[in-house]
Structure formats: C-alpha cells, structure tokens
Amino acid sequence: MRVVLGVGGGIAAYKVASLLRLFTEAGHDVTVIPTDAATRFVGTATWEALSGNPVSNSVWDDVDRxxxxxxxxxxxxxxxxxxxxxxxxxAAAGLADDLLTGTLLMARGPVFMAPAMHTEMWQHAATRANVETLRSRGVTVMDPASGRLTGADSGPGRLPEPADIFDAALAAVARATHGGDGALRGKRVTISAGGTREPLDPVRFLGNRSSGKQGMALAEAALAEGAEVTLVLAHAEVPAPRGCEVVRVETALELRDAVLEALPGTDVLIMAAAVADFRPAELMDTKIKKTDDGADPVITLVRNPDVLREAVLARQGMVEEGRSEPLVIAGFAAETGDATADPLTHARAKLERKGCDFLVLNVVGTGLVFGQDTNEVLILDPAGGEPVPAGGSKRAVADAVVAHVATLLPA
Known part of the structure; x- marks a missing residue:
C-alpha cells in the first residue's frame, strides 16, 4: 500500500516516528510530508531514514513531477x-499553500487524520466545525486521546498511541476498499471465530477443522460498515483483520467467558466460532502413552456449555434490568444431516432451541466449508419463512450476514 504521511507541527510529532515504523515494517511504502513547523520538532533526516524515501514539504521541489x-x-x-x-x-478551508494541503486536495483514496492539540483548541467551536466539515466530506477524523499534554496540563487533545492510530487507519482503508454505507456505524460488534481446542494432555487436544476464514470475513465486513469490532478468536489459520480488538481464547470455556464479558457493551453478537460440543472430563498432567499390555485408553467426555444459548439468556437478563438498546444475536450451525433428518431440519430445530435472532446454516463435510475460500449458506429466520441463500466467497457470505444484521437494528 502506498501511504502519504503528513506530519503537523506539534510536539506529538515525535510519536509519529513510531507510527511510521509500524507502516514500513508492515511492508507499506510511505512518503512523509512534514509541514515547515513539523521540521522544528523532528528533522527531515529522521523521516528519510525511517521511510527510505526522500522528504520534502515544498511544491517547488521536483517541479517536473x-x-x-x-x-x-x-x-x-x-x-x-x-x-x-x-x-x-x-484542510477544511481547502487551502493549498504547501505540499501537504495541496496533496490533500488531490486525494483519490481515503484520508485519515489523528488530531493532537491543547484541550481548549480541540474544544473550540472553530475546530469542532472544521472537524465536522471534514467528516461530512468523507475524511476520517479520529478523536484524540485524553491524558497528559504539554506542560502540566491534562485533558482531551493527546495524540492516540501509534498502534491505535495504525489500526484505525487500516480499518478506514478497509471500509473504503470493501465498500459499505456505514450501516453499522457507531455499533459495537462482537464476533467469535476459529475452532476451539480441548486439551487431553500437555501434547494432544480435541479440535475441529475450522480455519477461521468465515469469522475473519465477518470481521472485515463489519469493519467496512463502520462497526467497532471485538474478535473472540480461537485457533485460526488466517490472521485477524487490522482494526479489530482481538481476545485470544483456546477452549470452549474460555470462549464462553470472553463472550459473556463482552456482551454488556455489545450491540451485535455473531457466533461464528466452531465451538467443541465436548471436552475431556480429565486433563492428564503427563502425555498419554501406549502401554505394554496393548490396552486402549478410555477417554471420558463431558458436555461443554452452550455458549450461544447462554448469551441469549444473558440478553434476557439485560432486558429485564432495563437495557435500552436492543442486542442482535446471530448463530452459525454446521450440519451434515443423518438418518433422522436433513441439515435444514436440524438447523431449524437448533434455531428454536437457541432462541437467537437468526441462524446461518453451513452444510459441512469432506471438502465443504472448512478451510475453503468459498461458502454456501442459508439464513434462517425464527418466524419460519423461506431460508435466504447466500454464497460465493466467504467475504460475500459475510456481507450478506452483516446486511441481514443491519435490518434488525433500529435506524
């Protein structure tokens, strides 16, 4: 990705050197444009050394280009x-009196700004109006952090930490790249993803074939619609998208605890993780070994908690306590069908038992869904209407699921 990093003339410019390092270490090509005032805090030699590119803040350099x-x-x-x-x-006035503001006027891609200034300046009506003007034009303006400022003062106006700016900027790129009309803007979405692992001994575990690809696609789709995303992530073969808060878990019990902890601050919960139905009743302290007498080990399994059902019950408790905002809960069902019923019948029965707002049915099997880049699903409504099909890439499926979530939220 080609990044233009403009640096304003504030004391916080020194922190931007770390931000630049995050971009270059992630493989992005960065051109730094400091303002004249910024070079009084951090010199051009620093920006050139860290970016590997020449640095200028004048429209009179390389005029031919x-x-x-x-x-x-x-x-x-x-x-x-x-x-x-x-x-x-x-920027709000559309001035172009140096290389940075001229470049901003020529922008074709997403523009992201991380403000930093004294509290009174940030709260001044003129600054607030400028921020609203920029946001109305599609510029992402991050709210500053609150904390120690120059001197002894403290309050809102502090530059956020470089890692937070980095994640938020990449999330803005994801929204611009993947589309979306902001249907989940301002909403907090919690998504469980990946496959849980239930340890047998220090070496072995019971697991499943989930790659986590569908959960990651759901996180990308929610980010693209403007949501703040918490990803409760079990084992996955693909990395989490930038811009998510990631909570790492291994077992079903850990996943249950993480989901229920996140629930009170969540507007949407999507349970896409492949959660083990059972776990060993006993965790061995040492590796299970073959015995000389040839006897087979006997492993007793116990049920894991039904995390989706517990989340639905927790929602009921929150409603009884007077929670004003509704909480949408969606589940995933991986079904194969058996001698008693087909996958759709099993999924309908599961939806009724769980009590969630809708269920996404995956028909799984050898070479189907797990580890694949494509998927075919049915979205089931508890009212019993016709299932809504969605298919194609896992991102296309994720977009369909997120769009269905948006229809269940208040305008």
Missing part, C-alpha cells in the same frame, strides 16, 4: 498525524 498531483493520485491512504488545529483549519 508535479508532486502534489502525483502523490494525491497514487496514494492508497493519505493520513495526517498529528493533525494540528492549523492543519485541520487549512
């Missing part, structure tokens, strides 16, 4: 950190 046009057109992301009150004002 028309840098402000070229950089604005080529950038996959233009971001400014710290975005000072002055930079915000000039």
């Amino acid at each position: 028309v840098n402000h046009v070229r950089l604005g057109h080529e950038a996959d992301l233009i971001m400014v950190a710290p975005a000072t009150a002055d930079v915000l004002a000039r």
Whole structure:
C-alpha cells in the first residue's frame, strides 16, 4: 500500500516516528510530508531514514513531477498525524499553500487524520466545525486521546498511541476498499471465530477443522460498515483483520467467558466460532502413552456449555434490568444431516432451541466449508419463512450476514 504521511507541527510529532515504523515494517511504502513547523520538532533526516524515501514539504521541489498531483493520485491512504488545529483549519478551508494541503486536495483514496492539540483548541467551536466539515466530506477524523499534554496540563487533545492510530487507519482503508454505507456505524460488534481446542494432555487436544476464514470475513465486513469490532478468536489459520480488538481464547470455556464479558457493551453478537460440543472430563498432567499390555485408553467426555444459548439468556437478563438498546444475536450451525433428518431440519430445530435472532446454516463435510475460500449458506429466520441463500466467497457470505444484521437494528 502506498501511504502519504503528513506530519503537523506539534510536539506529538515525535510519536509519529513510531507510527511510521509500524507502516514500513508492515511492508507499506510511505512518503512523509512534514509541514515547515513539523521540521522544528523532528528533522527531515529522521523521516528519510525511517521511510527510505526522500522528504520534502515544498511544491517547488521536483517541479517536473508535479508532486502534489502525483502523490494525491497514487496514494492508497493519505493520513495526517498529528493533525494540528492549523492543519485541520487549512484542510477544511481547502487551502493549498504547501505540499501537504495541496496533496490533500488531490486525494483519490481515503484520508485519515489523528488530531493532537491543547484541550481548549480541540474544544473550540472553530475546530469542532472544521472537524465536522471534514467528516461530512468523507475524511476520517479520529478523536484524540485524553491524558497528559504539554506542560502540566491534562485533558482531551493527546495524540492516540501509534498502534491505535495504525489500526484505525487500516480499518478506514478497509471500509473504503470493501465498500459499505456505514450501516453499522457507531455499533459495537462482537464476533467469535476459529475452532476451539480441548486439551487431553500437555501434547494432544480435541479440535475441529475450522480455519477461521468465515469469522475473519465477518470481521472485515463489519469493519467496512463502520462497526467497532471485538474478535473472540480461537485457533485460526488466517490472521485477524487490522482494526479489530482481538481476545485470544483456546477452549470452549474460555470462549464462553470472553463472550459473556463482552456482551454488556455489545450491540451485535455473531457466533461464528466452531465451538467443541465436548471436552475431556480429565486433563492428564503427563502425555498419554501406549502401554505394554496393548490396552486402549478410555477417554471420558463431558458436555461443554452452550455458549450461544447462554448469551441469549444473558440478553434476557439485560432486558429485564432495563437495557435500552436492543442486542442482535446471530448463530452459525454446521450440519451434515443423518438418518433422522436433513441439515435444514436440524438447523431449524437448533434455531428454536437457541432462541437467537437468526441462524446461518453451513452444510459441512469432506471438502465443504472448512478451510475453503468459498461458502454456501442459508439464513434462517425464527418466524419460519423461506431460508435466504447466500454464497460465493466467504467475504460475500459475510456481507450478506452483516446486511441481514443491519435490518434488525433500529435506524
């Protein structure tokens, strides 16, 4: 990804060196454009050494390349950190009096700004109006952190930590790249993903074939719709998308605890993890070994908790306690069918038992769903209507599921 990193003239510019390092270490090509004031805090030699690219803040350098046009057109992301009150004002007014503001006017991709300034400046009506103007034009303006400022003062206006800016900027790129009309903007979405592992001994475990790909696609789709996403992640073969808060778990019990802990602050819960139905009754302290007498070991299994059902019951308790915002809960069912019923019949019965708002049916089997890049599902409504099919890439399925979630939320 080609990134233009604008640096405003504030004391927080020193923290942006760490932000630049995060981008370059992730393999992105970064061109730094500091303002004149920014170079009084951090010199151009630092930016050139960390980015590996030449640095200029003048429209009069490399005139033959028309840098402000070229950089604005080529950038996959233009971001400014710290975005000072002055930079915000000039960007909102559409000024183009240096290389940075000229490049901002030429932007074709997403623009992201991380403000930092004194509290009174951030709270001033002029700054607030400038921020709203930029946001109305599609610019992502991150709220500053609250904490120690220059001198002894403290309050809102502190530059967020570089890792937080990095994650939020990549989430903004994901929203711009993958589309979405912000149907989940302002909503908190918790998604469970991956396959749980139930240990037998220090070496072995009971597991399943889940790759976590569908859960990751759901997280990407929710991010693209503007949601804040918490990913409760068991074992997965693919990395979590940037922009998520990731809670790592291994067992069904750990997943249950993480989901229930996240529930009170959640607007949407999507249970896409492949949670083991059973676990060994006893965890051996040492590796189970073959015995000389040839006897086969006997492993007793016990039921794991029904996490989806517990979440539904917890929601009922929250409603009784006066929770004002509704909570949408969606489940996934992996079914094979058997001698008693087909997969759809099993899924309908599961939806009735669980009590969630809808259920996504995966028909699984050898070479189906697990580990694949494509999927075919049916979205089941508890009212008993016709199932809604969705298929194609796992991202396409995720988009369909997230779109269905949006229909269940208040406008």
